[in-house]
Amino acid sequence: MKNSLLAACWFVLIVVLVAGAGCSKSSRSNASNSKTLTAVPKEVNSPDDAAFDEFEKEVSKKDISISDPLEPLNRTLFGFNDVLYFWVVKPVTKTYSNVVPKPGRIGIGNFFRNITTPIRLANCLLQGKTKAASREVDRFAINTTVGILGVGDPAADKWKIKPADEDLGQTLAVYGLGNGYYLVLPFFGPSTLRDTGGMAGDMFLNPIFYVEPRELAIGISAWHFTNQGSFRIGDYESIKEASMDPYVAIRGIYVQNRDKKIKE
Numbered sequence: 001m002k003n004s005l006l007a008a009c010w011f012v013l014i015v016v017l018v019a020g021a022g023c024s025k026s027s028r029s030n031a032s033n034s035k036t037l038t039a040v041p042k043e044v045n046s047p048d049d050a051a052f053d054e055f056e057k058e059v060s061k062k063d064i065s066i067s068d069p070l071e072p073l074n075r076t077l078f079g080f081n082d083v084l085y086f087w088v089v090k091p092v093t094k095t096y097s098n099v100v101p102k103p104g105r106i107g108i109g110n111f112f113r114n115i116t117t118p119i120r121l122a123n124c125l126l127q128g129k130t131k132a133a134s135r136e137v138d139r140f141a142i143n144t145t146v147g148i149l150g151v152g153d154p155a156a157d158k159w160k161i162k163p164a165d166e167d168l169g170q171t172l173a174v175y176g177l178g179n180g181y182y183l184v185l186p187f188f189g190p191s192t193l194r195d196t197g198g199m200a201g202d203m204f205l206n207p208i209f210y211v212e213p214r215e216l217a218i219g220i221s222a223w224h225f226t227n228q229g230s231f232r233i234g235d236y237e238s239i240k241e242a243s244m245d246p247y248v249a250i251r252g253i254y255v256q257n258r259d260k261k262i263k264e
Helices: 002-023 050-059 071-099 102-115 117-126 130-145 168-174 193-203 214-229 235-242 246-263
Strands: 034-037 064-067 182-185 189-192
Touching: 064 246, 071 182, 071 214, 071 246, 102 117, 102 130, 102 214, 117 130, 117 168, 168 193, 168 246, 182 193, 189 193, 189 246, 235 246
Parallel strands: none
Antiparallel strands: 034 064, 182 189
């Protein structure tokens, strides 16, 4: 209960800050702390990710600006995450991918996607996307039963029912909240003030959050992220190699990707 109350307080504080930052539409957007994000060089593409290739071509046609007044701090945290990735995350993820075969990792990913259905369902409803919400209900029913607790994904494989990709950060954007400031979160990576508040809110809809003891919940979450990362080993390295300033490149990719999702 104490953890829940503390998380709730943080969520309310972040949303209030986002509201203030997102509603400000003054000349600050052209000030020195407003950064214009340029397209990432073509070499960034991962050969195993056609979706990333398509996205990169699309975002290369436009620039998006975001306020980054905390850039010195963000760069420090970016450096921390960079060291963490190469010294801890990447070795662990590579070992995991070598031990767990790809079909097993796909099944684990399906399982986690299935149990986090409440996050996508709630945000579909909040955004008025009733058809997408209906698809999420159908997917959960099919995959939990026919897919054996969500390990399989017959909803997509057999019935072509694709999952939605909605979260509270996108919902807040639909209701008019701007990005606020760009943030780099330790361990989590790029974010914005709005998306950080959204992530905190989505936490309450994630069944893993209610697992006890807390250490077990953290372990399950770490497993989830390690499994996800096992499919994208090398993407970060490609971005670093293709960019003169990886910090700016990552910032651009993140903000443009979020903008694309919000508009879908």
